[in-house]
Amino acid sequence: MNGTALPLPPSMRVFERGWLSSNNILFIDDERAALVDSGYLIHAGQTLALVQHALQGRPLDLLVNTHLHSDHCGGNALLQQTYACRTLIPATEADKVRDWDMDALSFAATGQQCERFSFDATMQPGDELVLGGLPWQALAAPGHDPHSLIFYCAELGILISADALWENGFGVIFPELDGESGFAETRATLDLIAGLDVKLVIPGHGAPFADVGKALATAYARIDYLAADPLRNAQNAIKVLLKFILLERQQIALAELPVLLSGGNAFKSANERFIKKDPDDLVEWAVAQLIRAGVARLEGELLLNHERGA
Numbered sequence: 001m002n003g004t005a006l007p008l009p010p011s012m013r014v015f016e017r018g019w020l021s022s023n024n025i026l027f028i029d030d031e032r033a034a035l036v037d038s039g040y041l042i043h044a045g046q047t048l049a050l051v052q053h054a055l056q057g058r059p060l061d062l063l064v065n066t067h068l069h070s071d072h073c074g075g076n077a078l079l080q081q082t083y084a085c086r087t088l089i090p091a092t093e094a095d096k097v098r099d100w101d102m103d104a105l106s107f108a109a110t111g112q113q114c115e116r117f118s119f120d121a122t123m124q125p126g127d128e129l130v131l132g133g134l135p136w137q138a139l140a141a142p143g144h145d146p147h148s149l150i151f152y153c154a155e156l157g158i159l160i161s162a163d164a165l166w167e168n169g170f171g172v173i174f175p176e177l178d179g180e181s182g183f184a185e186t187r188a189t190l191d192l193i194a195g196l197d198v199k200l201v202i203p204g205h206g207a208p209f210a211d212v213g214k215a216l217a218t219a220y221a222r223i224d225y226l227a228a229d230p231l232r233n234a235q236n237a238i239k240v241l242l243k244f245i246l247l248e249r250q251q252i253a254l255a256e257l258p259v260l261l262s263g264g265n266a267f268k269s270a271n272e273r274f275i276k277k278d279p280d281d282l283v284e285w286a287v288a289q290l291i292r293a294g295v296a297r298l299e300g301e302l303l304l305n306h307e308r309g310a
Helices: 041-055 076-083 091-099 174-178 183-194 212-228 230-249 254-263 265-275 279-292
Strands: 012-015 024-028 033-036 062-064 086-090 121-123 128-131 134-140 149-153 158-162 200-203 251-253 296-299 302-305
Touching: 012 041, 024 041, 041 076, 062 076, 062 128, 086 091, 091 121, 134 183, 174 230, 174 265, 183 212, 212 230, 230 251, 230 254, 230 265, 230 279, 230 302, 251 254, 254 265, 254 279, 254 302, 265 279, 279 296
Parallel strands: 033 062, 062 086, 086 121, 158 200
Antiparallel strands: 012 024, 024 033, 128 134, 134 149, 149 158, 251 302, 296 302
């Protein structure tokens, strides 16, 4: 299923998945079938079903990850078990995957799940892949994730932007939570994209879009806002990470939240470095933020997932 009315080459399909799972991009040509990003673990069965339906009995030959956040690689293991597909990951993540270092891979830090997977080869900026019979260049896209790659097809002006550029922003800038540089890298990535002749963006989340100038203007305004006060990035991270867990579980006991928000390193770093609230106050603040945004509601002693307009 295509998440846009804009034209895509016939060898390319976009499975638009929402926010718990990243979008998946499937390429099918005479030579091979390849998938970019595989969604979150609890949606792995859905990812497999989408791929199987599209392939109609053909094998999946290649799996490519833009980066290794859990919502982009959580379906890797099931796809590998089903198809024995070759898997490519960013080169700077190789040792972490080989050793399955849950802390270094960020899964433990964010309280998210990912079944162990393997890889066959790595990619680095400047590498070229042929997907769907088209040449795609891997480009470095640090900021949201220091190791992220994006893929650009100059022939058609299509950019697979992962979480470096969405129609209304970009992903949480995680390095800043640990006191590392991320704002400057995010801006540099936006500059890189602005210098490309992009006609269509396929983001990691949300529908593909063609108004690249508008998206970039929104993203530049966003990075200006966050960089002006790093507390804003930390507050956004807490809200996004809690919402992610709520999307996964659908409900969380309020009594569980103080431990949850002090357990993962991402929560802990954001609070200790910037927000500086005790666990109970942090819970009260985070819950209020999600309710105010219309993405959660209280029912007795439970925090329930809620979607705007539902």
